[in-house]
Amino acid sequence: xxxxxxxxxxxxLGAFARAGNxxxxxxxxxEEMGAFMACAHAKFTGEVGCCMATSGPGAIHLLNGLxxxxxxxxxxxxxxxxxxxxxxxxxxxxxxxLECLFANVSAYSQTxxxxxxVRSVIDRAxxxxxTDRSVAAVIIPEDCRKRKPCxxxxxxxxxxxxxxxxxxxxxxxxxxxxxxxxxxxxxxAASRCSSARAPRMxxxxx
Numbered sequence: 001x002x003x004x005x006x007x008x009x010x011x012x013l014g015a016f017a018r019a020g021n022x023x024x025x026x027x028x029x030x031e032e033m034g035a036f037m038a039c040a041h042a043k044f045t046g047e048v049g050c051c052m053a054t055s056g057p058g059a060i061h062l063l064n065g066l067x068x069x070x071x072x073x074x075x076x077x078x079x080x081x082x083x084x085x086x087x088x089x090x091x092x093x094x095x096x097x098l099e100c101l102f103a104n105v106s107a108y109s110q111t112x113x114x115x116x117x118v119r120s121v122i123d124r125a126x127x128x129x130x131t132d133r134s135v136a137a138v139i140i141p142e143d144c145r146k147r148k149p150c151x152x153x154x155x156x157x158x159x160x161x162x163x164x165x166x167x168x169x170x171x172x173x174x175x176x177x178x179x180x181x182x183x184x185x186x187x188x189a190a191s192r193c194s195s196a197r198a199p200r201m202x203x204x205x206x
Contacts, residue, residue, distance in 0.1 A: 001016070001023055001024065001025050001026065001050050001051070001052060002026050002027075002028055002034040002035075002037040002038045002041070002049070002050070002051045002052070003016075003025065003026075003027065003028075003034060003051065003052035003053065003079075004027060004028055004029075004030065004031045004034050004052075004053055004054075004058065005027070005054075006053065006054025006055070006058045006081065007054060007081075008054035008055035008056070008058065008080075008081025008082065008083070008142055009052055009053070009054050009079075009080075009081040009140075011142075012052065012079070012081075012140070013025075023050075030061065031051075031053040031054075031058050031059075031061035031062055032061045032062065032064050032065055033065075034051045034052070034053065034062070034065070035051045035053075035061075035062040035063075035064065035065020035066050035068075035069075035076070035078070036064070036065040036068060037049075037051070037065075038050055038051035038065065038069070038076050038078075039065050039066075039068050039069040039072070039074050039076055042069065042074040042075050042076055043072065043074055047075075048075045048076065048077055048126055048129050048130060049069070049074065049075065049076045049077070050076070050077045050078075050079065051065070051076065051077075051078050051079070052078070052079040052080070053078070053080055053081070054080075054081045055080065055081040055082045055083055055096065055098070055142075056083075056096050058080075058081070059080045059081075059096060059098055059101065060096065060101065062078055062080070063101075063105060066078060066102075066105045066106070066135050066137075067105050069134075069135050070105050070106075070134055070135050073133040073134065074133065075126075075129035075130050075132075075133055075134070075135075076129060076135050076136075077122075077125050077126055077129050077135075077136045077137075077138065078102070078106070078135065078136070078137045078138070079137075079138050079140065080098055080102075080137060080138070080139050080140070081139075081140060081141075081142060082098055082111065082139050082140065082141040082142065083141065083142060098111070098137070098139045099111060099139065102135075102137040102139075105135055105137075106134065106135040106136055106137040107128055107129070107132045107134035107135060107136060108124065108125055108128040108129070108136040108137070109136070109137040109139070110124075110125070110137075110138060110139065111139040111140075111141070112138065112139065112140045112141070113141075118140075121138055122138060124136075125137075125138050
């Protein structure tokens with residue numbers, strides 16, 4: 001993780017310290033350099049490069065490096081801070097419409113509105129960055145980080161993720177009994193339809 005500290009991401013920096021530098025935290029001299037370093041990491045290793053910056057000007061400084069990743073088709077995930085949700089749209093200090101800012105450079109841009117949403121959004125950002133060979137942006141408001149964390153995704157969110165994920169190990173792990181019941185009922189309905197007599201019209205079968 002190439003990240004430059006700022007007030008909008010202090011909570012996440014504290015989480016890196018508690019995690020014992022796993023994943024590794026590397027501080028560049030500037031947000032723009034951090035985005036270029038994440039892009040270079042993706043180019044030389046083939047893995048997803050990840051950078052992080054605070055809200056407002058810090059997020060804007062990421063754009064040069066992110067456009068470099070987009071033009072060279074490199075997978076990079078940018079995690080960006082944002083002002084409190086209650087202050088959005090009120091012309092608050094360093095408030096920037098980040099989803100609009102990253103709309104052109106990223107294949108995926110999403111604002112996290114609840115701690116239960118974080119797992120799915122981060123997972124989807126990395127998958128899209130890898131499959132599309134492009135940039136994904138995750139925006140986390142300051143007050144959302146201060147809420148109680150959610151240790152696991154809600155069941156309804158996992159079910160919808162499994163349905164949209166398609167084939168793969170993640171999809172297989174997230175199958176539920178609901179899907180099995182639906183499959184059995186679908187088979188029963190199909191057998192009833194096949195045993196029913198087909199309507200006739202003018203002596204010919206439809």
